[in-house]
Amino acid sequence: MNKIFCAAVLLITVSFSALAQLKNPSEFIPNYGKQITYYHQVEDYFNYLTEQSQSIKKQKYGVTNEQRNLNVYYISTPENLANLEQIRNNNLASIGLPASKSAAVEDKIIVWLSFNVHGNEFAGTESAMTVAYELLNPSNETAKQWLKNTIVILDPCINPDGYSRYGNWLREISGKKTHPGLYDREHMEVWPGGRYNHYLFDLNRDWAWQTQVESAQRIKLYNQWMPQVHTDVHEMSYNSPYFFPPAAEPLHEFIEKYQRDFHNVLGKNISQKFDKQNWMYNTRERFDLFYPSYGDTYPTYNGAVGLTLEQGGIGAGREVTMENGANVTIKDRLAHHATAVLTVVESAASQKEVLLKGFRDFHSNARIKAKGVYNTYVLKNNPKLVQMAEMLTKNEIEFTYADASASASGFHYQTKKNESFKIEPNDLIIKADQPRSVLAQVLFEPNQKLNDSLSYDITAWALPLAYGVEGFAVKNTLQIKTKSKIETAPKNIPASVYAFYVPWNNRISAQVVSQLHQAGIKVRSAMKKAVFGDITIEPGGIIISRADNPKTADFEKTVGDIIKVKSDYSFITTGFSTNSKDIGSENFVLLKAPKILMLSGKGIASTEFGANWFYLDETISYPVSIVETANFNRVKLYNYNTLILSDGSYDFSEDQKKKIDEWIKNGGKVIAMSSAISLFQDREGYALSLFASKEDKEKSEKEEKDIELKKRFLDYEGVERREISGTIPGAIIENKLDKTYPLAFGLGNTYFSLKSNERSFSLLKSAVNAAYIPKGYVSYGFVGHDIKNKLNETVSFAVDKKGDGVVIYMMDNPLFRGFWENGILLFSNSLFLVN
Structure with missing residues (x-):
């Protein structure tokens, strides 16, 4: 017995000794604070902490596109970690979310810490290791007191792929000595940079839309916890002093006093810590709380x-000299972050009761009375609601479908007027009275109040317009029979089918055509409405006929297996139409399978390229050859029939431009987006010109000169606000469609474009103005006063015929951030339907 007792005592002593000697990051990781840490070293250190401490627990919540792990770590007392599931369930139950109240446990404050959503802002992940160590350090008695009432959920790297891209590059180009001078290559990151994820999406703009796998997996876990505090840790230009709350205006009107108050508490608490160290900082500048898809606003x-x-x-590398002459190092950056983040935890722990009450009142009050003007949002039945339902489900926003008809009146998104309308079966209904009440209202409230036009991001996102569905916002709560889903009857395909019909009305249509092309199956598209018995084929509708595919084995099964994902497909048994638009007529155009070349590299906007790449690779799963612009001369263009030019600056020589001209003339198609259209502006043979006439140009130049003359009398202080009068940070603009042309097929009666640039061109001559901004257009969000009238009767999307080929001009990016659903269909039109 004595030997066993002694052995047990020795084991306990060794265990406590190990805990007492918990290694800090500098002791575990070579060159910590001097060089960026590899992602696997970050994981190794956190694994070490979980092995050595009983106050930390790991959960892998997903993987990235490049198969790196996404992890969170729960840090609290061992007792709290043992009751983690009960604490989580009780927290959800306290705000009316579907969770059963567990055995009685004391309420805890939940603080979620997110680091490195932008991969090249690497001091975030570096500091996460110091934060974890300080919270777990056995000798840190203060932290032990915080954790008695606090669950810390720490995500050390939201964007491992971007972090690793940047880290591998920095390691590869680093020497033994640091180079703080501005012109060393470690301060000049190469394209596409490490800021973004694998598909070059900005994950900090993706919280609500969840287009990316990292966002979808993280927010699924986030919504299972619903913390009271969320901290998003970033970096900015290396010359900028540290920023911490309070946030800048505009602050969304739905933000509660308790949330603003805690910002002020944090500001005071962090400033005290920074003052002691003589660290410079700022508050209430630049970083606002308005756009709903950020890591602070969501x-x-x-x-x-x-x-x-x-x-x-950002751009500091390992060490850089700032404009004030001082050097900033990795160690400086992570120390500032660790101090601020730990102060957030400390402040949250001390404000536990205030935060819990505010958090619970936020949810209960919103259910009693809607924060906004409207109580119900009705979206008319439309195939694009499939994607709308997916987005709502990801955000756990409750919705139903009408199961009866009723009359109602409300704000019509498309006209910005109050109108009477009919609710019909299968219309989608969202009520403000639900657990996610405020988020639902923020996403659907049509008239967001912008109390300061100096916004950091886009200022409008009305989802009915983004998805291209007719929508109404209703002030009262509707009493109507509803159902949870739309039932679709299975289709019985006959043994012999003359042709299949796939409506062209959402992204799934494009996915189907993508798979048909890749299977070598010929498809046609309707130019006008055609009627075959009880089947009406709308413009853009896809026809797959047996006659076009005589060599396709088991035609019905082969085609049926591909198109079955499109639940509204049908089939016809005769090619004879009742309105003189037979299958063999000119109305049904044989579509070319795109052979796509897309350029990448220096000068091209990373995120805009990434949006195009993601669309091709993930949304429609279609092959694309991606070539660096520096290698363009090595490309044999005749191997392709489609060239995508993402937003950017293309430094083509005259010979290269002529090469493209000749290729277009012989049948090539160019999709030129945003600033890429400048390659064709005012060039012989192309229709693209800023002004329709010499008189228009002279008038515009005179107006600009008059504005400059008036500016001479204005004070300097207001220059920043005056400059935004000529900008559009991101607004929704009404476009009139040429519904007879394929670029507009399936988009509805009106297209609403998300415009985030000031580019405006008069309607083009000798070209198809497929979508243009009409006079007196409807708009949502901030549009600068000086540019508002300039947009009248300007083109947004046009098609320019040149020989046998075409150039499609896109002044706006319809694939912006991957969430503009009607834009996805518009881009699909340009790729598949415009021949």
């Missing part, structure tokens, strides 16, 4: 106190 609209912390560091 949690805010879910009742948390969402906040951003920003350290100067």
